Amino acid sequence: MAEYMLEVENLESGYGETQVLFGVSLKVERGTITALLGANGMGKSTTLWTIMGVIPAWGGRVIFKGVDITKLPTHERVSMGMALVPEGRRLWPELTVEENLYLATFVPRARERLRENLELVYSLFPRLRERRHQKAGTLSGGEQQMLAIARGLMLNPDLLMLDEPSLGLAPKLVQDIAKVLKRLNEEEGLTILLVEQNVHISLQIADYAYVIEAGRIRLHGPAKELAEKPEVKKAYLGL
């Protein structure tokens, strides 16, 4: 078994003519929470969409569980155990909470553990169980984010990637989400790649962190060490 869940080597990509990533390299160790931090427009989301294969890689490699998946279509990556909770949630607002969860199981690996995972997400987010017959579009922002994470978990992933889960949420809710991620990591052994602007909360739960700037990794190290670095404190923690 490969030591790393995910290895990204010199990844380049972009949209149309515009290059966004200029050789991003990062590694996510099994059973850890890794954070990818950076300000808006630095290429965080692009990194995730390229890892998922929704945006093709222009150069470099993506290795998942020891297998080079750079050329694989997205749904096959999902079948191998990758899941992305996209920014802005992108739920099916017309459908109920439970339908959102049930119907997200297009890949066989998700259907195999449908019942167990439904139980798991309801125990993680009791609010969702209470509101399971309510339309997703009528949920509050925090509940929608919970549902988006829950829907990602229904894919039965080995690696869960989250794009800005704290965006637009009140501090209390951000803490709740952080706790759930930590719990998933510790109790279920889930490997997590967290992309955030909220450096504070990320460094609090992550084991390792990368800082991206203009499509390049600028800094990386264990989260605790990074939190102590003067440049991180100054630029991202507002200290």
Added chain:
Amino acid sequence: MRMLKRPGFIASIVLILIYLVIGIAGQEGHLLSIIGNAMDTMMYIGWALALAVIMSYAGYVSFGHAVFVGIGAWMTAVTIESIMPSHPFTISMFIVALLLGAGVAALVAYAVGWVVLRLRGAYFAIATIGLDYVVLYLAIYTLSRAGISPPLLFRNLSLTVQSFYWMHFTVFVITLLVVYYIKASRFGFGLAAIREDEEAAEVMGVDTFKYKLMAFTLSALIAGMWGVPLAFRHAKFDPQDVFSLLNSVIMIVENTVGGLGTFLGPIVGAYIYYGLYWSLLTKIAQASFVVLGPLIVIIIALVPEGLVGWLREKFPRLRKALE
């Protein structure tokens, strides 16, 4: 079997029963004109539902969808004149034509879709118009090589109006059941996910290319079937007529007027279109399209979400019933 208790399925069964009764009652001579209208409406619903699979469910507009109806008609000509040239009409002739028409239409769609469905957006729409013209001229060329100047009139099969009716009815039943099943299945939900947000669908593990290709192929298969009763009824294969862009536009109009994304939308749209067309045709004959065109523009401008979509929005309680 939750699927069988849902309004779309119930509506299908009701429609099937109504047309069954019309077919039986229509044995009486004086009901012949109703039989004609009934055949027309079945066909227009069939066209609308065929296109709905790719346009309304998956969100990809096929602009030249008449090409598949035309292929069905062409294969009917091949069956009658080349494969079974000296047979009197039997059910097996209809079945051979149906299998051939649907099969060839599906194969063509699969091959074309395999190339153009990798591209997003307008390429697909344009490619299907191109396909329609390619097949039209291929048909004309093939006929002229055989020394026939189109249209190709079929030999006399001594068919009655009743036999045309049951051909339409057979294809109608298959269409309703197959399209409803597509809509209500996980596959149909995957198509809806693609229509709403293709990137999000991919991330949820939907094999978007395969889903779109299957939807286009099935959509063509159903349109191909509808070319068969059409050709039998008109007793000819007229390429300029069956491959006409007007037919493609009718299918799009039915879906748009009825409302995208629902099962009932295209059916309602077909009745509205046919109702307008028929009432205008009987009054002002050839000028009908001059009036019909602007009328449809007005309807779409007033209710851009389609009639069923509009009702769903206005009366949220009806949402469940208007699936």
